[in-house]
Amino acid sequence: MKVIVVGAGIYGMCVAHELVSNGHSVTVLDQYDIPNRLCSSYDHHRLIRYPYGTQTEYAKRVPEAFEAWNRLWASLGRSHFIRTGSLSVGRRNGAWFSASLSGLETLGVPYRNITAPECREKYPWLEIGPNEIAFETAGCGILQAGKILESLDVLLRTKGVVFEAGQRITSFSFDDPSVTTHEGFTYQSDLVVFATGAWHSHLFPSEIQPIKQTYALHKDVPGFAHIENGCPIVMDLADDHGFYFVPASDQFPAKYGNHSAHMIGDPTLDREVTREEQQEMRSLLNTRIPDGLGESEKFGSCYYAMTKTETMALVRTGSVYRLYGGSGNSFKFGPLFSQYLADVIDGRLELGRAQRLISGVQ
Numbered sequence: 001m002k003v004i005v006v007g008a009g010i011y012g013m014c015v016a017h018e019l020v021s022n023g024h025s026v027t028v029l030d031q032y033d034i035p036n037r038l039c040s041s042y043d044h045h046r047l048i049r050y051p052y053g054t055q056t057e058y059a060k061r062v063p064e065a066f067e068a069w070n071r072l073w074a075s076l077g078r079s080h081f082i083r084t085g086s087l088s089v090g091r092r093n094g095a096w097f098s099a100s101l102s103g104l105e106t107l108g109v110p111y112r113n114i115t116a117p118e119c120r121e122k123y124p125w126l127e128i129g130p131n132e133i134a135f136e137t138a139g140c141g142i143l144q145a146g147k148i149l150e151s152l153d154v155l156l157r158t159k160g161v162v163f164e165a166g167q168r169i170t171s172f173s174f175d176d177p178s179v180t181t182h183e184g185f186t187y188q189s190d191l192v193v194f195a196t197g198a199w200h201s202h203l204f205p206s207e208i209q210p211i212k213q214t215y216a217l218h219k220d221v222p223g224f225a226h227i228e229n230g231c232p233i234v235m236d237l238a239d240d241h242g243f244y245f246v247p248a249s250d251q252f253p254a255k256y257g258n259h260s261a262h263m264i265g266d267p268t269l270d271r272e273v274t275r276e277e278q279q280e281m282r283s284l285l286n287t288r289i290p291d292g293l294g295e296s297e298k299f300g301s302c303y304y305a306m307t308k309t310e311t312m313a314l315v316r317t318g319s320v321y322r323l324y325g326g327s328g329n330s331f332k333f334g335p336l337f338s339q340y341l342a343d344v345i346d347g348r349l350e351l352g353r354a355q356r357l358i359s360g361v362q
């Protein structure tokens with residue numbers, strides 16, 4: 001079958017990988033370069049971890065997600081995963097913190113509780129309040145997102161996938177599957193997959209809202225902030241804000257950010273991190289790492305494709321599929337959910353079942 005995939009982020013690339021491996025003829029179109037450094041999938045790091053608050057169905061999929069990544073590493077001939085472990089902190093009775101812990105219990109994921117004094121002793125650089133506790137988990141870590149896209153790009157070209165950069169799709173037809181670019185060129189195919197991330201709202205405005213996320217990168221960080229010195233990923237599982245910290249390695253800078261979702265924006269137009277936003281970020285850092293991380297190398301922004309339920313979705317209209325959504329948790333499911341979609345296309349998985357798995361419904 002001839003398939004057009006619109007979007008060369010992790011979803012578009014993984015769908016293309018599955019389909020070309022199953023014998024389909026695949027063309028991937030993107031409005032920007034491929035890989036696209038502005039897309040949400042292009043970064044030094046994306047995290048794969050188990051604590052997911054009330055989104056237990058997603059936490060349940062994490063072991064399968066690891067298996068899907070392992071299959072991808074086998075195809076790529078190398079892994080882009082770095083195991084770090086994680087430290088989650090939060091208020092003893094916080095809803096998201098408690099739900100994350102009971103999710104770990106339900107799934108049988110090993111974790112270790114740490115009291116605030118123990119935490120201060122082990123991680124003296126980290127601020128933890130008197131009413132807070134923490135827990136450590138071992139099995140999670142960093143997916144080197146940008147490297148994954150670059151490796152997929154090379155692999156897919158050798159497998160015969162055709163890439164067309166600079167092709168912004170502005171219209172499409174559901175009946176006679178085709179997509180048309182801003183310059184009026186039409187690509188005809190048997191099937192179309194839209195994997196357009198936060199730009200999905202440009203084509204399907206009612207389905208997602210693009211939410212701006214800001215982060216800071218630090219290159220020359222103090223010794224405690226290095227993976228090589230045993231520094232874990234740190235997650236604040238608060239109900240009303242969302243500090244996270246990714247340690248540095250010899251391959252990439254450290255990063256911190258705020259994963260709470262409140263700034264609606266446009267993924268093409270609103271990329272600047274304003275002085276106020278930078279100040280907010282520094283204040284947030286100060287609440288958890290009061291001595292700071294040294295000079296910031298760079299502030300950056302990137303977008304969530306937020307659905308009303310904050311989950312992902314798979315929708316089919318005729319021969320046109322749309323795979324979109326998710327907030328800060330979708331990168332890790334790229335290979336797995338793309339495999340579900342390929343299984344639907346090739347008749348190995350019922351559409352309704354795939355939709356339930358992808359949207360995190362039991």
Ligand SMILES: Cc1cc2nc3c(=O)[nH]c(=O)nc-3n(C[C@H](O)[C@H](O)[C@H](O)COP(=O)(O)OP(=O)(O)OC[C@H]3O[C@@H](n4cnc5c(N)ncnc54)[C@H](O)[C@@H]3O)c2cc1C
Pocket residue numbers: 006007008009010011012029030031032036038039040041042045046047048167168169170195196197198199200202203213214215257302303304305323324325326327328329330331332333
């Ligand atoms: C700051 C931040 C931190 C995150 N942290 C994590 C994390 O730790 N763990 C995790 O699992 N997930 C995380 N996520 C979420 C994850 O990164 C995204 O959900 C995921 O990468 C989205 O992939 P995608 O392929 O759907 O979209 P994208 O990667 O954005 O790709 C979409 C592509 O489609 C192209 N496109 C769009 N519209 C058109 C069009 N009309 N014509 C042609 N091309 C088009 C775009 O140019 C783009 O290249 C994070 C996200 C952000 C923003």
